[in-house]
Amino acid sequence: MPAVTSGKVLVSGANGFVAVWVVQTLLEHGYSVRGAVRSADKGKHLTKRFASYGDKFEICVVPDITAEGAFDEAVKGVDAIEHTAAPFHFQADDPAEVLDPSIKGTVSILESARKYGTNVKRIVVTSSAAAMMNFGPNPQTLTEKDWNDQAVKELEELGRQASPRAKYMAAKTLGERAAWDFVKKHQSEIKWDVTTLCPPWVLGPVIHEISAPDALNTSCKSMYDIYTKPDAKANNGWWVDVRDLALAHVRSLQKEEAGGERIFIAEGPFAWQDWLDAVPSPKYQKGTPGSGKGLVQLLSYENQKSIRILDLKYRPLPETAAAVVKDYEERGW
Numbered sequence: 001m002p003a004v005t006s007g008k009v010l011v012s013g014a015n016g017f018v019a020v021w022v023v024q025t026l027l028e029h030g031y032s033v034r035g036a037v038r039s040a041d042k043g044k045h046l047t048k049r050f051a052s053y054g055d056k057f058e059i060c061v062v063p064d065i066t067a068e069g070a071f072d073e074a075v076k077g078v079d080a081i082e083h084t085a086a087p088f089h090f091q092a093d094d095p096a097e098v099l100d101p102s103i104k105g106t107v108s109i110l111e112s113a114r115k116y117g118t119n120v121k122r123i124v125v126t127s128s129a130a131a132m133m134n135f136g137p138n139p140q141t142l143t144e145k146d147w148n149d150q151a152v153k154e155l156e157e158l159g160r161q162a163s164p165r166a167k168y169m170a171a172k173t174l175g176e177r178a179a180w181d182f183v184k185k186h187q188s189e190i191k192w193d194v195t196t197l198c199p200p201w202v203l204g205p206v207i208h209e210i211s212a213p214d215a216l217n218t219s220c221k222s223m224y225d226i227y228t229k230p231d232a233k234a235n236n237g238w239w240v241d242v243r244d245l246a247l248a249h250v251r252s253l254q255k256e257e258a259g260g261e262r263i264f265i266a267e268g269p270f271a272w273q274d275w276l277d278a279v280p281s282p283k284y285q286k287g288t289p290g291s292g293k294g295l296v297q298l299l300s301y302e303n304q305k306s307i308r309i310l311d312l313k314y315r316p317l318p319e320t321a322a323a324v325v326k327d328y329e330e331r332g333w
Contacts (some may be wrong), residue, residue, distance in 0.1 A: 001121050001193040004080040008032040012065065012074075012109060014087025015042045017217045018126065020208040021246035022082050023050065023057070029250050032056040036074050036085070038063055045209035066104035071112035081123040083109050086175060098168050103174030110182045113192060120192045122259060124252045127176040129200035129238060129264060130169040133299060141300045144198070146261040148173045176262075193259040195252045197245070200266050200301070202319050204242035205327040206260040207253050210298040213333055223324060224333070226272045236271040236292070238301055241315040251310040263306050267314035269297050278321035283329075 009026050013019050014035030026033050027050060035057065037043040043059035050057040060074045065085050075081065078282075086102050106125060113120050133148045134140075150167035155162045176196050183194050201219050208215060213224050248265045252258045271292025276285055306312050 001259045003256040007079030009080045010034045010078040012036045019084040022249045025246040036062045066100045071109045073114045075117040078173045084126045098171035100170040103178050106175050125179050125196045127196045127198045128172040131173040143302045179292045195258050196262045198264045199240045200238035203325045238266045240266045241320045278318040279325045
């Protein structure tokens, strides 16, 4: 499909941590944006924040993204869709808490686009590196060809007794697969293509509505705890700045060659201690300086596809750390 370099873009879950940055970045690049939220109250902060863009930003209400026809009205008249609405937490008891929004929510927006998205040319779906993870006994490097079949198997075998992490990872895996299965099934009917983005830990400054640190989303709350609580964990992972992920969403529309691709979006590996080392401050925890160095990464990833196709230049960890701490200080946290 041709690139979408202008026009109106629907952003689902528009009041979320990643989504608000996606909305802002789209507006900064000249697009009009329709932000889908669960209630009118959820959209008030967005309407205020983006008031300077006038009628280039509008809100629509989608109370339940899993309902049949939920996005039927929302997709009308838009040129592209950024589907970011999906839960990220490790507290699910009933697997349906994470499975339904990930799977049914994705299928719902694609089905609405199939029926009523007559102008839609591309749909970008936010997946996760969790959908790529494939743990083995030895260190390994994963690519976009890898899928997290282990989490799906654990969920199938244990159901409600599966670990909360496995429930989340299985939901992301099955949700993304549902998108690709939908495209394959309806290939002859649809006039749009799909791109999926697979980020790991998404970190950085917050611009969505937030009342207090305890209300932060999972990744940002983990970061805040590391800065403000003793005994910082020395575990590790991969990360990306939320602003770079938002730009990846925009570039996925602008680059024709991004259509039909699955793309891992990440700057690189980290240990939590690295964030404390990057911005030493008497206000925050010090942990054990330098202890993050040399931690073995059992899982590594290949991010060259994102650089080649989307022309991304990732922010380094110290820059993101400085922005996060500045955000805390401005909020009085």
